[in-house]
Amino acid sequence: MKSQFLVFGKLIVILSLAALLAPVSLASAAGPAFESSLVCGGCHEATHRNWNASLHALSFTNPIFQTAYQKAYTETGGEAKKYCLRCHAPTVQVTGDYDAKLAITREGVTCDFCHTIVSVDLKNREKPFVSEPGKVKRSVLKDATSPHHQTKYSADFASSKLCAGCHAFDNRHGVSVGNTYNEWLGSPYAKEGKQCQSCHMKEIPGATANEGGRNTIHDHSLSHNIASMNDAVVVTIKQFQRTSDRLGVKVMVTNDRAGHSIPTGTPERRLVLEVRSHDASGAVLEVHKREYHKTIVDADGNVVSSDGDVFLNGVKIVSDNRLGPKESREESVVFSQKTGRIDSVSADVYFSYQALVTGKTEMRIPVFNTRTKTTQ
Ligand code: HEC
Ligand code: HEC
Ligand code: HEC
Ligand code: HEC
Ligand code: HEC
Known part of the structure; x- marks a missing residue:
């Protein structure tokens, strides 16, 4: 090239x-x-x-x-x-x-x-x-x-x-x-x-x-098709540990339906997993995030963060933790109980695009969400 x-x-x-x-x-x-x-x-x-x-x-x-x-x-x-x-x-x-x-x-x-x-x-x-x-x-x-x-x-x-x-x-x-x-x-x-x-x-x-x-x-409507993305990633939450001051959960994230990595295509795309703890009223106590994406750097080692730069100046892939087709990944998340008594844990997965139009604009496309009550 x-x-x-x-x-x-x-x-x-x-x-x-x-x-x-x-x-x-x-x-x-x-x-x-x-x-x-x-x-x-x-x-x-x-x-x-x-x-x-x-x-x-x-x-x-x-x-x-x-x-x-x-x-x-x-x-x-x-x-x-x-x-x-x-x-x-x-x-x-x-x-x-x-x-x-x-x-x-x-x-x-x-x-x-x-x-x-x-x-x-x-x-x-x-x-x-x-x-x-x-x-x-x-x-x-x-x-x-x-x-x-x-x-x-x-x-x-x-x-x-x-x-x-x-x-x-x-x-x-x-x-x-x-x-x-x-x-x-x-x-x-x-x-x-x-x-x-x-x-x-x-x-x-x-x-x-x-x-x-x-x-x-x-169907010729090939695009960011929300219908095809729904449930492309499936998330399940399992509680594994509760002490007086901590609650540990295991979150299983699976690329269930895409025939390639998620996200795929230009590296601007990120898949974000957000896991939250809630009190009995549903209010959010604490949020943990994981991001899945490919990181490319330029000749000076700086991360290239726009599509144009990726094409022109990216010289090396330094990390790639995207979810392969049919791959399941287990994430451990530990919440503090000091912020309040945890009643449930919820998880969301969405795509985040840092598209450069005139300035940076973030677009979010929801993929999956789930909420589970925790046990004592
Ligand atoms: C990216 C390439 C691409 C473009 C652009 C495209 N097509 Fe197609 N088209 C295909 C493919 C691939 C198939 C066969 C799909 C299959 O077998 O799953 C197809 C099938 C068809 C067929 C056969 C009937 C059918 O639906 O299978 C017709 C007629 C057709 N396209 C017309 C059009 C028209 C009219 C346009 C523009 C408005 C268009 N196509 C744009 C790739 C394209
Ligand atoms: C005057 C009407 C007419 C126009 C204009 C027309 N088509 Fe068609 N086309 C048809 C018909 C009728 C069929 C047969 C559909 C069938 O058998 O189901 C067909 C079939 C096709 C097929 C299927 C071919 C195959 O063997 O699989 C393709 C692809 C296609 N057209 C593409 C186009 C494209 C691209 C254009 C524009 C450049 C176009 N058509 C313009 C009437 C038209
Ligand atoms: C001639 C080149 C070309 C061919 C052939 C082509 N594509 Fe594309 N496709 C593109 C380009 C360029 C875009 C990006 C458009 C944009 O967002 O600017 C795209 C976009 C897409 C998207 C939407 C991606 C997104 O960001 O949401 C899907 C899905 C897609 N193509 C699938 C297919 C499939 C499936 C085929 C084969 C049947 C195909 N394409 C054939 C060039 C092509
Ligand atoms: C088993 C089904 C399956 C197969 C096979 C498959 N895809 Fe996909 N594809 C998906 C699903 C589901 C998504 C939505 C999740 C995502 O965006 O990663 C997707 C997303 C995409 C996107 C990105 C859309 C966006 O908005 O980010 C592109 C581009 C794409 N596919 C192209 C292709 C191409 C090219 C092929 C063949 C080489 C292919 N896909 C094979 C299911 C499939
Ligand atoms: C070999 C084919 C190919 C070439 C060459 C290519 N692109 Fe693309 N581009 C694509 C496809 C396919 C997509 C959409 C799906 C994806 O991300 O894989 C895309 C997506 C994009 C997007 C994201 C668009 C959106 O709607 O989110 C931008 C921006 C872009 N390309 C810019 C460029 C620029 C600038 C160049 C030249 C420096 C370029 N592309 C060269 C195939 C190509």
């Missing part, structure tokens, strides 16, 4: 000059252009509505990406566009529109990019997909006919490989900053043959096409 950046340093200058001189539609002269999701949505209304709510649809325009991208762009004198956009606006791989002048670029991970993928080669880390925009749209239906395009069955669409091209990434120093695919490869789910799609693109009611379609679609 490092060499890619260095090599592109020179290339970019030439390319961006060419872009200034040439008309914007340079790419379409070379072959058929990608079609807008709005065209697809004319017939695939249910899927379009579904995708429109996904982070794939927002992968270029969302303010969290834009903030990090602008920082990376400035710090690298523009080189970052070659690196970031190949996943966040993947049509640029074919159109060469690295300055985002075409509307299709701003559609992010759009219908026609995925559905014209003809092959996936994960060994080619910089360009794993070959996407050939044109009349043939591929996916998992074996006998589909459409008035607008040709169709072709492709087994890749039912495989994690299709996701891996973007959901496994090293930064420019070769540090594995996000590697959902490899976490999954080593999991029991991969051995059972359960792919990313088995959990993230379930069959839901809806017409594949307004006319002549069937009545279930695969």
Whole structure:
């Protein structure tokens, strides 16, 4: 990845000059252009509505990406566009529109990019997909006919490989900053043959096409989906010791339902466990916290704490205590009884994102909560 950046340093200058001189539609002269999701949505209304709510649809325009991208762009004198956009606006791989002048670029991970993928080669880390925009749209239906395009069955669409091209990434120093695919490869789910799609693109009611379609679609709303996160982590509390001044509990935290580590993806994500003691009225007496995350440092040993820095400046993973797929971790927590008589203990698990938009903003997404009465 490092060499890619260095090599592109020179290339970019030439390319961006060419872009200034040439008309914007340079790419379409070379072959058929990608079609807008709005065209697809004319017939695939249910899927379009579904995708429109996904982070794939927002992968270029969302303010969290834009903030990090602008920082990376400035710090690298523009080189970052070659690196970031190949996943966040993947049509640029074919159109060469690295300055985002075409509307299709701003559609992010759009219908026609995925559905014209003809092959996936994960060994080619910089360009794993070959996407050939044109009349043939591929996916998992074996006998589909459409008035607008040709169709072709492709087994890749039912495989994690299709996701891996973007959901496994090293930064420019070769540090594995996000590697959902490899976490999954080593999991029991991969051995059972359960792919990313088995959990993230379930069959839901809806017409594949307004006319002549069937009545279930695969869910395209890939995002921070609260429903899929609920109970992804399960927590149980066991009391183990009570003395006149202390109460000890054991808390078991299990990654019950994610096919990869929790949290996965960019290291900005933290999973937080909060264990609290309460008195008989329910008031909180004491709080203990545990955090599960991956910590990456820069060349000076400082923790890098924004997505942009992680991609640009992270040189080493110094710790990683995330919960692996199906892993259970036991945490011991000791409460003092001096703060008041403990009547119950509760635990919450939530995701905390320190997203950098204009300043740091914390977002919390609840995952699990439980409360148990203590015994005398
Ligand atoms: C004029 C209507 C129409 C338009 C526009 C249209 N499609 Fe389709 N498409 C269909 C119909 C009908 C089917 C067949 C559905 C079925 O058999 O259940 C289909 C099937 C598909 C399939 C399944 C292919 C397979 O073999 O698995 C894909 C993928 C697809 N379309 C993608 C797209 C994309 C991407 C666009 C926009 C670039 C698009 N379609 C635009 C009508 C349309
Ligand atoms: C062309 C690249 C690309 C492909 C292929 C791709 N993704 Fe993504 N995906 C992204 C990007 C980029 C984002 C982040 C969007 C953002 O938040 O800015 C994302 C976001 C997501 C999210 C939401 C993550 C979150 O932070 O909540 C899920 C879930 C997801 N993808 C699953 C999948 C699955 C499953 C597949 C395979 C069927 C897949 N993706 C294929 C690029 C891709
Ligand atoms: C990240 C890549 C990706 C994007 C973006 C994407 N799809 Fe799909 N699509 C898939 C995959 C993967 C499947 C098969 C899922 C499975 O087998 O579990 C699929 C299946 C389909 C099918 C076959 C019917 C079905 O639901 O299984 C149609 C039609 C379709 N997509 C249309 C669209 C349209 C229209 C858009 C944009 C509004 C879109 N897709 C965006 C990856 C994508
Ligand atoms: C056994 C089911 C299962 C499988 C298989 C699975 N996932 Fe997940 N995934 C989940 C659950 C549950 C969550 C929510 C918990 C979390 O965010 O870690 C999740 C979360 C995610 C997120 C982060 C969403 C967020 O908001 O933080 C991404 C990205 C993702 N999965 C991508 C993938 C990819 C890519 C694959 C295949 C390589 C995959 N998943 C395989 C169940 C699964
Ligand atoms: C190999 C593909 C890939 C490359 C290259 C890549 N990203 Fe991402 N990025 C993703 C995926 C996939 C996600 C969402 C899921 C996750 O966290 O794994 C994501 C998530 C993000 C997020 C979090 C967005 C949110 O909605 O929370 C930011 C910010 C981000 N990327 C910025 C960048 C920047 C800046 C660059 C270039 C320096 C870059 N990315 C390069 C694939 C990529």
